[in-house]
Amino acid sequence: MSFKGVSFSVASYAAWAPRVETKDAWLAWAIEDYVITGGVEPPVQPMSAMLRRRAGVLGKMALEVAYQCLGGSIDVPTVFSSRHGEASRSVDLLLDLAKGVPLSPTSFGMSVHNATGGLFSIARSDHAGNFAVAAGDTSVEHAVIEACGLLNEGEPAVLLVVYDCPLPALYFDFEDCHEQPYAWAWLMQPPADEIVSLTWSGALEGSPPSVNRWPAGLEVLRFYLRKDPALERICDKRRWLWSRHD
C-alpha cells in the first residue's frame, strides 16, 4: 500500500495575529488578503503570569490559539509546528556568545523548538503527548501528517498549532516568501462531516514558488477559511494538494 494522503475534519479552529484577533477579522483577511504586520502580543489570559512571562511574542501567539481552540479539554495530544521557531532568540543568543556575554538561561531554555508546547502542557498539567515539528516550507503539511498518524492510532482528537514570525534581520537574504506574524490552531478529528484531505505526489515540472507568495501556514489557513475546493502547493520537490469535500 502506498502512503499518499491523509484526511481529517476540523472540530474547532482559532487564529490570532497582530490586529487580526476575531473570527470576523480573519474571514475579512481571507478575502482581502492583506499583509499582516506589527508586534503586539496576545493576552494569553488562561495561563498564570508566572509561566506566561517565559514566552515571547511568538510563543504567546501560539499559546493564545492553543487555549482558544482547546478550551478546557485535557488529554488531547498536541502538534506544534513552526518553520522558523524562535529564530530571533537563537540569533540573539549567538550574538551574545560571540561577544562573550553570559547567556540568558531563560532565553536558552525557551529557544528550543518544543519549549512552547512544553509550557502549554506544564501550565495545564497535561500528560498527553506533545510534538514539535519543523520541516522547512512544508512544516504545515508534515505537522498534519503527524497529527493524522496520531488519529489513525486511535486518538479521538489532536490539537494542531501552526505559528511563525518574520525572520530576524540577519536572515533577510534567505527569505523565500513574504513572512508575517501569525498563529492558528485546529482541533483535528477523524474524517466526519466536512472532510479536508492532503495528498502528495512526486516532483512535477513547475515554476519555482515566487518570493512574493504568502507563508505556507497562511496559504493553508486562507484555503480553509475561504472554503476553497482545493489548494496546490509545489515545494520541497513534491506537489501537495489540499482539498475539501463533504
Place this chain on the structure above:
Amino acid sequence: MRSYEDEIKQLIIDVLQLEDVTPADIASDEPLFVDGLGLDSIDALELGVAIQKRYGITLSADSEETRRHFASVHALGLMIDSNRKK
C-alpha cells in the same frame, strides 16, 4: 541598606519579567524561591547571570553557600555588599 534592597528588588522584577509586581510587593526577608515570591531554578540561574553582569560577582551554581545567598533579598543584599566588584 534599605535602598540597596530596593535596587535588588527592581533587578529581580526586571530580569525575571514579573508582570504586575512592584518592589513593595517583595518582602526583604521573605523566601524568594518556591514559597514566598515563587521563583524556580531557571530564575535562580537568570538572577545569577544578572548579578554577574551588574555587580561583577560570579557565584558557583551549586554550592550550599549560594543557596544561603539566594534565600531572600536581605541575604542577597549582604552578599552583594561585601563582594561587589563594580
